[in-house]
Structure formats: C-alpha cells, structure tokens
Amino acid sequence: MRISTNLFHSQGLQSIQKHQQDVLDAQLKLSTGKRINAPGDDPVALNQIHSLNRTMNSIDQYAMNGVFAKAQLVFEETAIADTTDSLQRARELTIQMLNGTYTAEDRQATGKEIEQIILQVQNMMNYRNSEGELIFAGSSVNAEKAFVEDVNNPGYYAYIGSPNAAGQFESDGVTPVEDPLANYGSRFVQIGFDDDNKLKPNDEGDSSRVRISDNGQKVFGISTTTTFTGTPDQNILNVLVELKNALNAGLEPPAGVAEDLKAGIEQLAEVRAEIGGRQNRIQTQFDAGESFKIALEERRMGLEDMDIVEGVTELTKSQNALQMAQQVFSRVQDMSLFNYLR
Structure with missing residues (x-):
C-alpha cells in the first residue's frame, strides 16, 4: 500500500x-x-438541568406569590383590628349609657360619637387593598362598595350579595348593586405545587393555595338579638345604627345591643386568628420550598458544574x-x- x-x-x-x-x-x-457549555457536551444531563431550572423557577414564583399574599392579608388584618377597636369602644359606651344616672342629653351626645364609629366601621368594611380591590366582597372585588345603603330599610346597610341591596345602581347608572357572586368564592393565590392540579371552591385541605379575601357577610354578619326597625341585614354595622338611633332619641341602648357587639368582637377575633393561620401556612410553604430548592440546586450543580x-x-x-x-x-x-x- x-x-x-x-x-x-x-x-x-x-x-x-x-x-x-x-x-x-x-x-x-x-x-x-461549567461542565456543559453546549448541547452537544451532554444532551441527557442538559435536559435534566433544564427541568431542574424550571422547577426552581416555579419555587421562586411561588415564594413571590407568598409575599404578595402576606401583604394582602395584612390589609385584611388591619381592617379587622381597627373594626374590633371601634366595636369595643361602642360596647363600652353602650354599657355606660345603660346606667340610669345619664340624662337624655348625655345619651344624645354619646350618639354623636357612635355616628363617628359607624363611619369608621363602614370604611373598614369597604376597605380596599393595594390593588384597589375590595377585600370583603367575596368574588365581587371590583364593586364600588361591599356594604351599601339598604333600599328596603332606609338608614341601614346591606351586603351587596343580599336581596336588600337590590334596586340600586352603581355610579354608571347601569350596573345593579346586588351581586350574587359576592356570596361565592374569593381571591386565591398559588403558593406551592398542587398535588392534583384541581381547583376547589376554598383552600381547606389544599396547602398549595391560600385565600386573600373574604365574604363580608361571613366576617361581619352575626345572629343578632337586637330588635331592628324593619328587616335589615343582621350585621354589626346595623347593630351600631340601631344603637345610634336610640341614643339620638335620648333613650337607653336597645336590649341586646351590648351582647351583639360582644358577639361581633368575638366573631372578628375568630376571623383574625384564621388569617394568622393562613399567614403561618404561607411561611411553612415558603420554608418547604426553600428546602426543596436547596436539594434541587445540589443536583443541578452535580450535573452542570466543573470539578x-x-x-x-x-x-x-x-x-x-x-x-x-x-x-x-x-x-x-x-x-x-x-x-x-x-
């Protein structure tokens, strides 16, 4: 050759x-x-690296969702805490005015303070988050108010999901105030991987989702013992209205008002504790995600990094x-x- x-x-x-x-x-x-700088260096390992990166990116996004959810729950907790303080003050005044030593003029003067408390509580019940959405309107977060004037019972207030809100229109003059959707659902945020990828009507038993808004009727509604004039919605705001009406007339607080205010305070305390539980669940999910992310990062480094x-x-x-x-x-x-x- x-x-x-x-x-x-x-x-x-x-x-x-x-x-x-x-x-x-x-x-x-x-x-x-890095051991792999081009697809041809190790195609199998590169595919695994991409999969690990996608998972870690998802964990980072869930962490950001958790930060957002916590911020929204702080708004809700703030509104409930402020409302609780107002109700406690109203209850103190109620017990005080039950003392027979106070005159009609004293009760009328106290009625003026109750009017201010009503305005404050009304503002909290119609509170909006940083996104401009109502936090106590269920699914109707973009409505003008969660609690509106009761057209069937003038002077009282009705939840927008109540029939007592029917007959009104929002500022556009077209959209009816009553919204049945306000009685269903609320806003949820995904804070972790879902084990079955199926949405439920609430976040009970689903650690991957957390609720960041609530139905106002469930938060502020109570089974009252106060005798109302007419048939308004049973909520703490209307209890205050009934108290104001009696004091402005120089009368003693109606029977049952003090107990109803106490029930409202206890109801808000339960809601606030439940909000704290949601905040703790967000933190727990974040900690679990960070631990999982560390394990994934170690695996990725083993595949990609150069010795x-x-x-x-x-x-x-x-x-x-x-x-x-x-x-x-x-x-x-x-x-x-x-x-x-x-």
Whole structure:
C-alpha cells in the first residue's frame, strides 16, 4: 500500500486541530466553571438541568406569590383590628349609657360619637387593598362598595350579595348593586405545587393555595338579638345604627345591643386568628420550598458544574497531547524521498 505525502500532512494536521479543540474546550470549562457549555457536551444531563431550572423557577414564583399574599392579608388584618377597636369602644359606651344616672342629653351626645364609629366601621368594611380591590366582597372585588345603603330599610346597610341591596345602581347608572357572586368564592393565590392540579371552591385541605379575601357577610354578619326597625341585614354595622338611633332619641341602648357587639368582637377575633393561620401556612410553604430548592440546586450543580481538579488534569492532558502531535508532525515533514536524494 502506498502512502502519499499529502496523506501524512492531512492526518497530522487533523490530529493537531483535534487536540487544539480539546485544549480550548478544557479552557472554556475551567473559565466558566461549567461542565456543559453546549448541547452537544451532554444532551441527557442538559435536559435534566433544564427541568431542574424550571422547577426552581416555579419555587421562586411561588415564594413571590407568598409575599404578595402576606401583604394582602395584612390589609385584611388591619381592617379587622381597627373594626374590633371601634366595636369595643361602642360596647363600652353602650354599657355606660345603660346606667340610669345619664340624662337624655348625655345619651344624645354619646350618639354623636357612635355616628363617628359607624363611619369608621363602614370604611373598614369597604376597605380596599393595594390593588384597589375590595377585600370583603367575596368574588365581587371590583364593586364600588361591599356594604351599601339598604333600599328596603332606609338608614341601614346591606351586603351587596343580599336581596336588600337590590334596586340600586352603581355610579354608571347601569350596573345593579346586588351581586350574587359576592356570596361565592374569593381571591386565591398559588403558593406551592398542587398535588392534583384541581381547583376547589376554598383552600381547606389544599396547602398549595391560600385565600386573600373574604365574604363580608361571613366576617361581619352575626345572629343578632337586637330588635331592628324593619328587616335589615343582621350585621354589626346595623347593630351600631340601631344603637345610634336610640341614643339620638335620648333613650337607653336597645336590649341586646351590648351582647351583639360582644358577639361581633368575638366573631372578628375568630376571623383574625384564621388569617394568622393562613399567614403561618404561607411561611411553612415558603420554608418547604426553600428546602426543596436547596436539594434541587445540589443536583443541578452535580450535573452542570466543573470539578476544578478534574478540569486542570484534563487541560494538562490535552496540552501534552497537542505538544506531542506537533512534534510528530514536524518529524513527518522530514519523511520525504527528496530528503534522501540530496
């Protein structure tokens, strides 16, 4: 078999180019600190790395959702705490005005303070979050108010999901105030991986979701013992209205008002405790996500990151191989018949 000079040169050049590429690859891995810098380096490992990155990105997004959910729950907790303080003050005044030593003028003066308490409680019951959405309107977060004037019982207030709110229109003059959707659902935020990817009407037993708004009738509605004038909704705001009406007339507080205010305070305390439970669940889900993320990060580093000792060894081997290939090529150049015919 005849081997030409061109074949010697071609094979020698290919060998040098291959070893040069090996040196460049080793230098790239050491400079980036990554074992995989191109899809061809390890397709299987690269696919696993992409999957791990997607999972970790989801965990980061759930953590951000948790921060948002916590902020919204703080708004709700603030509104409930303020309402509780107002009701406690109203109850103190109620018990005080039951004392027969106070005159009609004293009760009327106290009625003025109750009017201010009503305005404050009304503001809290129609409280909006940072997004401008009602936090006590169930699913109707974009309504103008959660508690509106009762058209069937003037002077009282009705929840927008109540029939007593029917007959009114919002500021556009077209949209009816009564909204049955206010009685269903509320806003939820995803804070973790869902085990079955199925939505439920609430977040009970589902650690992946947390509720950040509530139905106002469930929060502020109570079973009252106060005798109302007419048939208004049974809520703490209307209890205050009945108290105000009696005091403005110079009369003693109606029977049952003090007990109803106490029941309202206890109801708000339960809601506030439940909000605290939701906040704790967000923190627990965050901690679990961070622990899972650490395990995923360790796995990703094992697939992607370059071992420095191994990288230096590989670079040295490639450099030695390149040097040998260059020396062999220089020797091959001398293997010509013309060199022997000189």
